[in-house]
Amino acid sequence: xxxxxxxxxxxxxxxxxxxxxxxxxxxxxxxxxxxxxxxxxxxxxxxxxxxxxxxxxxxxxxxxxxxxxxxxxxxxxxxxxxxxxxxxxxxxxxxxxxxxxxxxxxxxxxxxxxxxxxxxxxxxxxxxxxxxxxxxxxxxxxxxxxxxxxxxxxxxxxxxxxxxxxxxxxxxxxxxxxxxxxxxxxxxxxxxxxxxxxxxxxxxxxxxxxxxxxxxxxxxxxxxxxxxxxxxxxxxxxxxxxxxxxxxxxxxxxxxxxxxxxxxxxxxxxxxxxxxxxxxxxxxxxxxxxxxxxxxxxxxxxxxxxxxxxxxxxxxxxxxxxxxxxxxxxxxxxxxxxxxxxxxxxxxxxxxxxxxxxxxxxxxxxxxxxxxxxxxxxxxxxxxxxxxxxxxxxxxxxxxxxxxxxxxxxxxxxxxxxxxxxxxxxxxxxxxxxxxxxxxxxxxxxxxxxxxxxxxxxxxxxxxxxxxxxxxxxxxxxxxx
Numbered sequence: 409x410x411x412x413x414x415x416x417x418x419x420x421x422x423x424x425x426x427x428x429x430x431x432x433x434x435x436x437x438x439x440x441x442x443x444x445x446x447x448x449x450x451x452x453x454x455x456x457x458x459x460x461x462x463x464x465x466x467x468x469x470x471x472x473x474x475x476x477x478x479x480x481x482x483x484x485x486x487x488x489x490x491x492x493x494x495x496x497x498x499x500x501x502x503x504x505x506x507x508x509x510x511x512x513x514x515x516x517x518x519x520x521x522x523x524x525x526x527x528x529x530x531x532x533x534x535x536x537x538x539x540x541x542x543x544x545x546x547x548x549x550x551x552x553x554x555x556x557x558x559x560x561x562x563x564x565x566x567x568x569x570x571x572x573x574x575x576x577x578x579x580x581x582x583x584x585x586x587x588x589x590x591x592x593x594x595x596x597x598x599x600x601x602x603x604x605x606x607x608x609x610x611x612x613x614x615x616x617x618x619x620x621x622x623x624x625x626x627x628x629x630x631x632x633x634x635x636x637x638x639x640x641x642x643x644x645x646x647x648x649x650x651x652x653x654x655x656x657x658x659x660x661x662x663x664x665x666x667x668x669x670x671x672x673x674x675x676x677x678x679x680x681x682x683x684x685x686x687x688x689x690x691x692x693x694x695x696x697x698x699x700x701x702x703x704x705x706x707x708x709x710x711x712x713x714x715x716x717x718x719x720x721x722x723x724x725x726x727x728x729x730x731x732x733x734x735x736x737x738x739x740x741x742x743x744x745x746x747x748x749x750x751x752x753x754x755x756x757x758x759x760x761x762x763x764x765x766x767x768x769x770x771x772x773x774x775x776x777x778x779x780x781x782x783x784x785x786x787x788x789x790x791x792x793x794x795x796x797x798x799x800x801x802x803x804x805x806x807x808x809x810x811x812x813x814x815x816x817x818x819x820x821x822x823x824x825x826x827x828x829x830x831x832x833x834x835x836x837x838x839x840x841x842x843x844x845x846x847x848x849x850x851x852x853x854x855x856x857x858x859x860x861x862x863x864x865x866x867x868x869x870x871x872x873x874x875x876x877x878x879x880x881x882x883x884x885x886x887x888x889x
Contacts, residue, residue, distance in 0.1 A: 412441035413876045416675050416685040418662050420448030421455025423850045423861040424691030425648035430869035438873055440880040446652055449661040453649040459640025463812040465771050466640050466764045467724050471858050472755060477632030478859040488647040497634040501760040503738030506572055507803045512741050528564055535562030540605050544598055550827050553590060554582035572742035575752040579718045579778030579822050589825035636761055667704050670882060672845055686879045687872050691849040711836045715852050717820035719785045720777040723796040726812030727770045735804045745780055751799040752778055789815040823852035845875050
């Protein structure tokens with residue numbers, strides 16, 4: 409061939425970086441010469457993953473960690489030689505709390521603890537235990553998380569436990585999120601075993617037989633250990649950026665992609681000459697990718713625009729421990745929307761991981777906003793800090809002023825897998841079949857976690873190479889003729 413094949417990855421968050429890395433790794437055994445460019449419009453790689461030391465605290469802008477039970481992530485860690493940087497959560501972090509009726513309650517970790525817990529009324533507990541009597545739902549229904557929970561474990565548990573879970577993970581509205589898209593394992597538990605308790609019993613039996621896998625786990629105590637890195641989650645994205653080297657271009661914005669037919673695509677930059685590419689992977693938020701493809705394919709752009717996002721603010725406050733009147737230790741607490749507290753939940757990073765704060769200090773990271781309170785991110789720092797201080801006073805009894813404050817806003821940060829999401833994704837993938845070599849990636853389609861983004865990278869890289877192999881054959885044939 410007269411020129412190497414080229415792949416352009418647009419977006420250098422954890423998804424784009426992982427995909428670019430996987431393509432580069434596979435290129436070593438690819439029979440054709442291959443160039444890769446990963447483009448990022450901001451001045452740094454990593455997207456929402458950012459770790460900063462300030463005032464003695466290590467503050468995470470985005471994800472706190474990842475579960476270590478996903479092989480793709482742990483394999484990536486080893487390939488980047490980061491094993492010695494891993495930092496598992498403390499054992500005390502297993503204690504998780506829920507704010508209910510003016511107090512924090514430890515989430516039960518066993519049936520006996522559930523029966524003793526004051527989170528639900530006696531009637532609410534009885535309804536949860538009656539879940540084994542509930543029939544399996546109709547498979548064709550796209551059921552909301554809320555409706556599923558009401559049907560299986562009762563309204564009180566749905567509006568208390570499940571609502572808080574949805575707020576903590578998705579900053580979302582349980583009445584709008586699709587169960588099959590947002591909590592596929594929960595849907596699978598009912599589909600494969602007839603119910604949640606039956607699925608958990610099946611899991612325990614398999615584990616007793618030595619054949620256990622990830623059939624099920626409590627949503628509040630997921631399988632695997634929460635893990636980060638000694639210097640924070642940015643360690644991972646920094647290592648990926650270093651591995652890409654000069655293939656990564658920062659401060660480079662893409663405003664459009666045009667289809668050149670058999671010659672691939674042209675990637676138009678805000679500044680500088682456009683790039684010719686055989687494959688383009690859009691790993692930006694879908695509303696950004698929609699703008700990039702709109703002139704080329706308005707249908708795909710409309711589908712990408714149809715995925716909603718929730719905006720959140722993270723308010724991090726540091727306190728001197730000796731000025732606090734005790735308070736529980738552990739992972740943090742969640743808040744059901746029925747409690748009328750604006751905070752969605754609060755993590756306690758220095759309780760979860762070592763070296764997040766000096767031993768004399770305590771750090772809280774509280775999320776505000778989300779699908780129920782979109783305007784919260786528009787408040788100034790002082791207003792957001794006052795909201796959180798009031799909520800911490802109510803939940804934990806904190807009455808002293810914090811020594812440290814940090815507010816981070818994430819506009820349109822968390823994709824919302826609302827009802828119809830799987831149909832939207834299927835429509836996007838069908839539309840992309842007509843644009844061979846154009847691919848959409850990121851956390852807006854198949855999972856919002858760090859693990860989900862990394863799991864997607866390997867299979868997508870294989871698809872890229874399949875397309876490139878076809879392009880190479882076409883090019884060789886045309887050059888021969």
